[in-house]
Amino acid sequence: MTVMTAAMLEQFxxxxxxxxxxxxxxxxxxxxxxxxxxxxxxxxxxxxxxxVSGPTMMELCDAxxxxxxxxxxxxxxxxxxxxxxxxxxRKPVPGVLTVRGNLLKLGKTLATGELSIFSEGGGGPVAHAxxxxxxxxxxx
Amino acid sequence: MTVMTAAMLEQFxxxxxxxxxxxxxxxxxxxxxxxxxxxxxxxxxxxxxxxVSGPTMMELCDAxxxxxxxxxxxxxxxxxxxxxxxxxxRKPVPGVLTVRGNLLKLGKTLATGELSIFSEGGGGPVAHAxxxxxxxxxxx
Amino acid sequence: MTVMTAAMLEQFxxxxxxxxxxxxxxxxxxxxxxxxxxxxxxxxxxxxxxxVSGPTMMELCDAxxxxxxxxxxxxxxxxxxxxxxxxxxRKPVPGVLTVRGNLLKLGKTLATGELSIFSEGGGGPVAHAxxxxxxxxxxx
Amino acid sequence: MTVMTAAMLEQFxxxxxxxxxxxxxxxxxxxxxxxxxxxxxxxxxxxxxxxVSGPTMMELCDAxxxxxxxxxxxxxxxxxxxxxxxxxxRKPVPGVLTVRGNLLKLGKTLATGELSIFSEGGGGPVAHAxxxxxxxxxxx
Numbered sequence: 125m126t127v128m129t130a131a132m133l134e135q136f137x138x139x140x141x142x143x144x145x146x147x148x149x150x151x152x153x154x155x156x157x158x159x160x161x162x163x164x165x166x167x168x169x170x171x172x173x174x175x176v177s178g179p180t181m182m183e184l185c186d187a188x189x190x191x192x193x194x195x196x197x198x199x200x201x202x203x204x205x206x207x208x209x210x211x212x213x214r215k216p217v218p219g220v221l222t223v224r225g226n227l228l229k230l231g232k233t234l235a236t237g238e239l240s241i242f243s244e245g246g247g248g249p250v251a252h253a254x255x256x257x258x259x260x261x262x263x264x
Numbered sequence: 265m266t267v268m269t270a271a272m273l274e275q276f277x278x279x280x281x282x283x284x285x286x287x288x289x290x291x292x293x294x295x296x297x298x299x300x301x302x303x304x305x306x307x308x309x310x311x312x313x314x315x316v317s318g319p320t321m322m323e324l325c326d327a328x329x330x331x332x333x334x335x336x337x338x339x340x341x342x343x344x345x346x347x348x349x350x351x352x353x354r355k356p357v358p359g360v361l362t363v364r365g366n367l368l369k370l371g372k373t374l375a376t377g378e379l380s381i382f383s384e385g386g387g388g389p390v391a392h393a394x395x396x397x398x399x400x401x402x403x404x
Numbered sequence: 405m406t407v408m409t410a411a412m413l414e415q416f417x418x419x420x421x422x423x424x425x426x427x428x429x430x431x432x433x434x435x436x437x438x439x440x441x442x443x444x445x446x447x448x449x450x451x452x453x454x455x456v457s458g459p460t461m462m463e464l465c466d467a468x469x470x471x472x473x474x475x476x477x478x479x480x481x482x483x484x485x486x487x488x489x490x491x492x493x494r495k496p497v498p499g500v501l502t503v504r505g506n507l508l509k510l511g512k513t514l515a516t517g518e519l520s521i522f523s524e525g526g527g528g529p530v531a532h533a534x535x536x537x538x539x540x541x542x543x544x
Numbered sequence: 545m546t547v548m549t550a551a552m553l554e555q556f557x558x559x560x561x562x563x564x565x566x567x568x569x570x571x572x573x574x575x576x577x578x579x580x581x582x583x584x585x586x587x588x589x590x591x592x593x594x595x596v597s598g599p600t601m602m603e604l605c606d607a608x609x610x611x612x613x614x615x616x617x618x619x620x621x622x623x624x625x626x627x628x629x630x631x632x633x634r635k636p637v638p639g640v641l642t643v644r645g646n647l648l649k650l651g652k653t654l655a656t657g658e659l660s661i662f663s664e665g666g667g668g669p670v671a672h673a674x675x676x677x678x679x680x681x682x683x684x
Contacts, residue, residue: 178466178488208462208489228353493649516672
């Protein structure tokens, strides 16, 4: 069971994580091992030629893993990314991007997930990422 | 549809890829987007303490992605690994390791897959890897 | 010998790569195997608490590797990132970030570099990245 | 200042890390931020065609980072690899491989380094890796 629902996460983002608001993410689903997030790419997310930029996809994966982790542990501590590895596989078309993330490990100090981004219009994933967050020790 | 079956892959390994024989892999299943391979860790694969060594798991992921690629394109060309990223998540117990790999992209020059290793006795994955192979151009 | 100087790269960015302008990068040095780029982190690059955001550092590494590649091959073709791996090591302080990149391999179809970001005020690198670009075939 | 010299590390490997002995590594130099290790590739490290195998190079990077870490913290605790990312850049020739590693960060719980492998006969690096180890907490 998660400790934060999709609605609680979206409220948290609005209140405490304003630098992610430009992505315009919607948390479609989150449970104790997976998450689905969607965003509609706007002009500011595009490269010349109309494809979604690589940095937008990196930021989307990083943010989605953060939400998946927060759903498990709550907004109690400042977790930080320690490693992000991303492979760009296909050119996304403009429009809706959907990210599906799976929690691979939730440890005491590290949490790791793998995520795939899919583009409107089908086909295989446009990008795949593995992201690790460090969870700071709980102070008692 | 694959161009090589599990049996054809095992024959290819025995004939042409002797340095992988020490892993003792069995190809349980392969299709046009996924593969399952199992191996029984022996003394030479263990670290002091009885856990399977990291290099054994790296080699297992690298080899499994190679078999998944060969199943699609056949043994026509010498593909080489260009990038391997692996996260070690849990300590595997000695015994059977099972790898499940998914093909993320099969392009003309690059193929990328993601793989998870599971240990006998259950629980989440003990390791997760993303592997990219370069496919040499076909000479006509 | 490079085919584009620092000044030519900055002109190219202004003309053809407007989505990177928000970083405000200055190309301090570029030669046939290395590059140094600096940027002054502004409010839009910061996280609450005043540290430079992870996505800003990812974008900075991705852009710097692109400039290092362009310096070698010129603005003749649309290269795209295929893989980016970044480790976040220390919290940067606000102010000037300096990236030093080294070209590890310039092949016909792939180019790989490694980059370290340093923060004003000294100490070890705040982040380290390895970035691979695919170079599209030259059409004759 | 390191707490283990090259000679102490080689003795430790002989006594406590027998699964790495097959690499036949010699620790040429180690200090508080870098290490140089060399090995002579033997038949068991080669692929058909005579090039050094990818798994041999992965194991070499993993082991070299382990020695660099042990030199700093001593053989007091069981550190384990959490992430290894390797790019294969050029085909090594058989003969001596030299690895140069730099410590990027030595934290309380994580240590990260970057390593390049060079092959006899010159040219750029044949492989580049980034490796992170988790350092277990010291029990008092």
